[in-house]
Amino acid sequence: MSLMPTPRRDIAWIGRANALVRYGVLIGVGLIMLYPLFWMVAASFKPNHEIFGSVSLWPRDPTMDGVVKGWRTGTEYSFATYLLNSFAFIIPKVVLTVVSSVLVAYGFARFRMPGKQLWFALMVATILLPKSVLLIPQYLMFREFGWLDTYLPLYIPCAFATDGFFVFMVVQFLRGIPPDMEEAAVIDGCNSLQVLWHVVVPVIMPAIISVALFQFMWSLNDFLYPLIYLSSVGKYPVALALKMAIDVTEATAWNEVLAMSTIALLPSLIVFFLAQKYFVEGITSGSVKG
Amino acid sequence: MTKGRVLLRGVMKSFGAVDVIKGVDLEIAPGELTVFVGPSGCGKSTLLRLVSGLELPTGGSIMIGDRDVTCVHPSERGIAMVFQSYALYPHMSVAENMGFGLKIAGLPKAVIKEKVAKAAEILQLTPLLDRKPRALSGGQRQRVAIGRCIVREPEVFLFDEPLSNLDAALRGQMRVEIARLHAKLGATMIYVTHDQVEAMTLATRIVVLNAGRIEQIGAPIELYRHPANLFVAGFIGSPRMNFMDGIVEAAEADAVHVRLNAATLRLPRHEGDVKPGAKVTVGIRPEHFRVGSAVDAGDDQAVEFDSVIDLVERLGGETLAHLRMPSLSDGVLVVKISGDIPLRIGTGLRVGVRLAQCHLFDADGRAVGASAARVAAVAA
Numbered sequence: 236m237s238l239m240p241t242p243r244r245d246i247a248w249i250g251r252a253n254a255l256v257r258y259g260v261l262i263g264v265g266l267i268m269l270y271p272l273f274w275m276v277a278a279s280f281k282p283n284h285e286i287f288g289s290v291s292l293w294p295r296d297p298t299m300d301g302v303v304k305g306w307r308t309g310t311e312y313s314f315a316t317y318l319l320n321s322f323a324f325i326i327p328k329v330v331l332t333v334v335s336s337v338l339v340a341y342g343f344a345r346f347r348m349p350g351k352q353l354w355f356a357l358m359v360a361t362i363l364l365p366k367s368v369l370l371i372p373q374y375l376m377f378r379e380f381g382w383l384d385t386y387l388p389l390y391i392p393c394a395f396a397t398d399g400f401f402v403f404m405v406v407q408f409l410r411g412i413p414p415d416m417e418e419a420a421v422i423d424g425c426n427s428l429q430v431l432w433h434v435v436v437p438v439i440m441p442a443i444i445s446v447a448l449f450q451f452m453w454s455l456n457d458f459l460y461p462l463i464y465l466s467s468v469g470k471y472p473v474a475l476a477l478k479m480a481i482d483v484t485e486a487t488a489w490n491e492v493l494a495m496s497t498i499a500l501l502p503s504l505i506v507f508f509l510a511q512k513y514f515v516e517g518i519t520s521g522s523v524k525g
Numbered sequence: 526m527t528k529g530r531v532l533l534r535g536v537m538k539s540f541g542a543v544d545v546i547k548g549v550d551l552e553i554a555p556g557e558l559t560v561f562v563g564p565s566g567c568g569k570s571t572l573l574r575l576v577s578g579l580e581l582p583t584g585g586s587i588m589i590g591d592r593d594v595t596c597v598h599p600s601e602r603g604i605a606m607v608f609q610s611y612a613l614y615p616h617m618s619v620a621e622n623m624g625f626g627l628k629i630a631g632l633p634k635a636v637i638k639e640k641v642a643k644a645a646e647i648l649q650l651t652p653l654l655d656r657k658p659r660a661l662s663g664g665q666r667q668r669v670a671i672g673r674c675i676v677r678e679p680e681v682f683l684f685d686e687p688l689s690n691l692d693a694a695l696r697g698q699m700r701v702e703i704a705r706l707h708a709k710l711g712a713t714m715i716y717v718t719h720d721q722v723e724a725m726t727l728a729t730r731i732v733v734l735n736a737g738r739i740e741q742i743g744a745p746i747e748l749y750r751h752p753a754n755l756f757v758a759g760f761i762g763s764p765r766m767n768f769m770d771g772i773v774e775a776a777e778a779d780a781v782h783v784r785l786n787a788a789t790l791r792l793p794r795h796e797g798d799v800k801p802g803a804k805v806t807v808g809i810r811p812e813h814f815r816v817g818s819a820v821d822a823g824d825d826q827a828v829e830f831d832s833v834i835d836l837v838e839r840l841g842g843e844t845l846a847h848l849r850m851p852s853l854s855d856g857v858l859v860v861k862i863s864g865d866i867p868l869r870i871g872t873g874l875r876v877g878v879r880l881a882q883c884h885l886f887d888a889d890g891r892a893v894g895a896s897a898a899r900v901a902a903v904a905a
């Protein structure tokens with residue numbers, strides 16, 4: 236006969252009840268936060284009159300009408316054009332941001348230079364600068380360059396590591412990595428750029444992926460800059476196209492707008508889930524003392 | 526043949542206003558395994574990094590082989606380095622880690638593969654060549670780090686506390702492997718460590734550093750038997766040497782009479798340049814005490830004293846007794862007794878001291894009576 240069973244069963248029960256409450260609350264709050272999203276997806280498949288007429292999440296008369304018409308859009312271009320337009324400037328933007336931010340961050344994190352503290356502080360200060368302050372001078376500058384109604388003003392600035400936030404993020408990440416590996420690479424005969432390419436970049440891949448992902452999502456959502464610099468409808472990205480769908484027709488076809496919003500979400504979602512494993516995987520584990 | 530010789534002349538290094546290395550002269554003969562020891566922060570790693578070229582000296586010159594490499598890029602100095610943290614490239618397999626230097630040097634793939642395979646064989650890494658570092662144990666990682674060095678066929682291997690992240694058993698095993706490797710490759714090695722046992726067993730010569738200066742250079746046994754000063758005497762040997770303050774009563778041609786607390790010791794010296802009345806320090810290693818009847822009856826050089834046991838540490842193979850010996854010192858003296866002897870705290874113990882094994886240091890901490898010729902040879 237053992238003395239243990241009674242208390243042990245109690246503990247197991249309390250543990251299970253605990254987990255139940257914890258997950259119950261988590262799932263509840265999660266559902267509340269996701270509800271608008273579900274509603275949007277569901278509404279894409281409702282006829283227009285049903286969207287505001289019923290509270291039910293599930294469409295009573297499911298229809299592809301919204302998706303088909305929305306894809307065609309009220310303009311001379313289909314939604315595919317707008318999606319491609321978005322990618323036309325987002326891809327160079329992401330690439331340039333990653334390259335320039337990593338280069339500058341590597342410099343800040345690993346090299347001695349006169350006045351480094353000051354430069355770094357200045358760079359961080361630019362993060363705090365409200366974007367709208369720069370809007371007018373930038374507009375005037377790009378007009379002088381003759382870059383209006385092109386994608387250049389949207390991505391060329393990123394080639395100069397103008398997103399202080401990303402530089403800061405990579406610097407912080409690099410600071411957490413012991414420089415021993417890089418020194419080993421120097422002894423193995425690498426110059427600074429080879430060290431960066433062969434050792435630093437693979438090691439900070441999680442940070443690089445985060446930078447790329449954030450830049451991708453923020454650029455896809457960006458409304459203001461395309462609005463300012465682009466004037467021909469044929470060059471509009473998704474964010475502007477959605478806005479157009481709302482004001483061109485007098486009676487907005489909400490199901491079309493919501494269907495397109497749902498489609499506009501997909502690239503971000505796909506990219507996010509593809510990149511997710513890099514957030515989870517600690518790629519540096521095992522390199523230095525374990 | 527000067528391949529593998531390392532020569533430091535007046536090497537200095539400052540970080541800003543902080544002088545870390547304050548003028549080091551050192552010649553390491555080809556094939557020697559030289560160990561740098563010293564307290565934490567004394568500049569061992571910095572000195573090693575100066576040899577490697579990862580840091581540039583603020584003064585002096587460094588030669589490896591026949592070349593002055595003071596300002597040469599680390600990869601062209603003919604050195605290879607094993608880091609304390611291993612510093613393996615986490616995204617590369619073991620084979621890629623080992624071959625990386627050759628790949629950067631632009632060697633053909635087949636040659637790299639062959640050299641890596643050869644090094645892997647020496648280190649018994651062949652079955653692990655395709656693994657990533659994170660799938661290796663600490664000891665295996667350290668072997669890969671060493672393999673990365675072997676592949677480059679350097680003139681000089683540099684090790685910065687390579688075993689300090691390993692557990693005690695593995696450390697012992699790796700220590701033997703490094704000794705074997707040194708015998709096999711016959712290359713010059715410089716090895717930094719905190720560990721007395723590593724230093725004593727591996728070294729051809731030990732360099733004792735303190736606050737950026739060399740205190741003494743010599744073979745392990747020489748440092749143990751004839752420490753040139755108080756610092757080395759206290760640093761080499763574990764547990765550390767007991768020190769007792771005394772005053773010289775009389776100096777004879779072949780001995781010095783030193784008055785300790787309540788006793789006077791007649792310490793035999795070959796040369797004693799101390800004057801009566803001078804303050805001195807007498808040092809006795811814990812293992813040089815003799816307990817009870819173990820003192821040789823016929824040894825007229827031995828003296829016995831009474832003590833009271835303050836604390837006992839039983840290590841199994843040996844016993845450390847912390848004793849109060851009012852006739853010698855006000856402090857507690859540590860005595861190492863081999864075997865597991867039952868000792869009771871608070872009881873008395875009769876302890877013998879062999880006078881020939883006592884060390885004597887003058888007021889400046891320099892050893893008195895170590896033969897002058899030897900001291901000169903060591904300092905050069």
Ligand SMILES: Nc1ncnc2c1ncn2[C@@H]1O[C@H](COP(=O)(O)OP(=O)(O)OP(=O)(O)O)[C@@H](O)[C@H]1O
Binds near residue numbers: 540566568
């Ligand atoms: N890059 C640096 N900038 C400023 N000071 C430094 C730098 N590197 C080392 N030091 C200083 O130089 C001194 C010696 O450092 P070093 O790393 O050589 O010591 P060590 O003997 O290897 O110590 P440990 O046994 O703890 O490894 C220390 O006081 C350290 O603070």
Ligand SMILES: [Mg+2]
Binds near residue numbers: 569570571
């Ligand atoms: Mg060190």
